[in-house]
Amino acid sequence: MISYRQPGVVLTDRRFTVPLDHDDPSGEHIELYAREVVASGQAGADLPWLVYLEGGPGFGARRFVGTQAWLGRAVQEFRVLLLDQRGTGLSTPANRQTLPARGDARAQADYLAHFRADAIVRDCELIRRRLAGGAPWTVLGQSFGGFCATHYLSAAPEGLRTVLITGGLPSLTATADDVYRAAYPRVRRKAEAHYARYPQDVERARRIAAHLVEHRTVLPNGQVLTPEAFQSLGILLGTGDGSHQLHYLLENAFVRTLAGPALSDTFLEAVQTNLSYAGHPLYALLHEAIYAQGQGPTGWAAERVRAEFPRFDAAKTLTGDEPLLFTGESIHPWHFETDPALRPLRETAELLAARAHWPSLYDPRRLAANRVPVAAAVYHDDMYVDTAHSLDTARSIGGLRTWVTDEYEHDGVRASGPRVLDRLLTLVRDA
Known part of the structure; x- marks a missing residue:
């Protein structure tokens, strides 16, 4: 010692x-x-x-x-x-x-x-x-x-x-599906409260998401920043100062370049800090398993249940004029495609999601x-x-x-x- x-x-x-x-x-x-x-x-x-x-x-x-x-x-x-x-x-x-x-x-x-x-x-x-x-x-x-x-x-x-x-x-007793079915409405309320506090962020978030649809964007660590990954910055909204942190992150998103507006290095570095799972991969691998108790596979519950809440669909949101909703504490298959710290573990994650026998807790x-x-x-x-x-x-x-x-x-x-x-x-x- x-x-x-x-x-x-x-x-x-x-x-x-x-x-x-x-x-x-x-x-x-x-x-x-x-x-x-x-x-x-x-x-x-x-x-x-x-x-x-x-x-x-x-x-x-x-x-x-x-x-x-x-x-x-x-x-x-x-x-x-x-x-x-x-x-x-x-x-x-x-x-x-x-x-x-x-x-x-x-x-x-x-x-x-x-x-x-x-x-x-x-x-x-x-x-x-x-x-x-x-x-x-x-x-x-x-x-x-x-x-x-x-x-x-x-x-x-x-x-x-x-x-x-x-x-x-x-x-x-709740299944993973029950947990996420209760979670998405809470996350929506947090996103709406953020926009009520910082109304200027409505247009900023839509502009960033639209840019990501049109331009393949890679963070400094090699992580691909998709619109869905950008939405997951909403995980910040569950902490005491998270809404303020998100606001300051969004306000610094774009910089003027000779080729036109681009996402700034400062913004991309901050996004990487908040989204990378390099320092805590077990969070992604085992997150849904913490809700599993003899009820069969979790089967990517957050991804399946998200389909029940179409307002979280970035592509559909961008075709209209509604605010882009951020998401919260949820893990999806795409995490294991976009994040280089998780990519080698994709098959392992699939097997954990398909695992049928989890003891009751x-x-x-x-x-x-x-x-x-x-x-x-x-x-x-x-x-x-x-x-x-x-x-x-x-x-x-x-x-x-x-x-x-x-x-x-x-x-x-x-x-x-x-x-x-x-x-x-x-x-x-x-x-």
């Missing part, structure tokens, strides 16, 4: 070896990385553990500097473990560079089937027993991390002292009988996680207390500093 300091905290790098398949503990193993964080004045204290599960899937734990965001509040009373979930960050990576070592696309898909919430929770239980001596710990789950925390309550509640969930209460009866203190922040009209689904689940988990708020968007736990975490801790302790 290596320990080092940042302002106000002591950090320790920790590594763990866990089975790839927890049902075969003598088989292949992978490595997990986690960063322990403790307040400088309490480095030697006997503190309870809080493990943070990042959103995603496919993102490593956030790299904080010192006591940024909620971390400063957490280290007042916890020893915090920032876990890079399997396949992310410094844990054994899974991407276009490493997956070919697994074999063909079928072998890669079979390997990635072990990277959902059920395996992540079993990883946590092994780590907890090694670090905490068997004592239960607190879990803070953001977004997909909340999905993992909900599975934790189903599968291993004995390991939990307290559960705190921010923007991540999943439906216990939630046990409604066990959740109804829950005795672990749980508090959840549910963001009103959250673009990424359906509020109605979250509230249905909240009513299904014994003793869970909710804080429903429109003060924050999906990133509230990061954007609020200590406020969201402090509110949840108060809620769970007053239960």
Whole structure:
């Protein structure tokens, strides 16, 4: 272990070896990385553990500097473990560079089937027993991390002292189709709200999309920017400052050249930063699988369901005078054609989309009988996680207390500093 300091905290790098398949503990193993964080004045204290599960899937734990965001509040009373979930960050990576070592696309898909919430929770239980001596710990789950925390309550509640969930209460029964059928109307509302705030962006977005129809456009990394890919910048609209970020991106789109108006290098570089999956390919590969629970293949649900909402069709929009609708958190087959970080994984993605046997993730009866203190922040009209689904689940988990708020968007736990975490801790302790 290596320990080092940042302002106000002591950090320790920790590594763990866990089975790839927890049902075969003598088989292949992978490595997990986690960063322990403790307040400088309490480095030697006997503190309870809080493990943070990042959103995603496919993102490593956030790299904080010192006591940024909620971390400063957490280290007042916890020893915090920032876990890079399997396949992310410094844990054994899974991407276009490493997956070919697994074999063909079928072998890669079979390997990635072990990277959902059920395996992540079993990883946590092994780590907890090694670090905490068997004592239960607190879990803070953001977004997909909340999905993992909900599975934790189903599968291993004995390991939990307290559960705190921010923007991540999943439906216990919805199919992937149900999830996207609820999502597209929310995304439309976010796009309409953006245009109400920045009406000048209506013409800018239509002009950009029309340019992309007429001109094949390639980003600096080789990614093809199609109208559909441009629409997917709407993923920004689910965060607190995302509408403003999108506005500033659009206003810088065109530059005058000798050959006429062209999309500026500044714009294309910013678009690449927001759209590339090079740093988090598991998000694209496993996104629909996080909703799969013994209900058959997901079968590119977002793509199929999008056809039910023709207002998202860029080509049809451009033949009329309606605003171009941005899209949100959805993965489509074309992602694996346009993005060079995903292109080599197209066949693997197809096999995952066609996979019929995904274990159920939630046990409604066990959740109804829950005795672990749980508090959840549910963001009103959250673009990424359906509020109605979250509230249905909240009513299904014994003793869970909710804080429903429109003060924050999906990133509230990061954007609020200590406020969201402090509110949840108060809620769970007053239960």
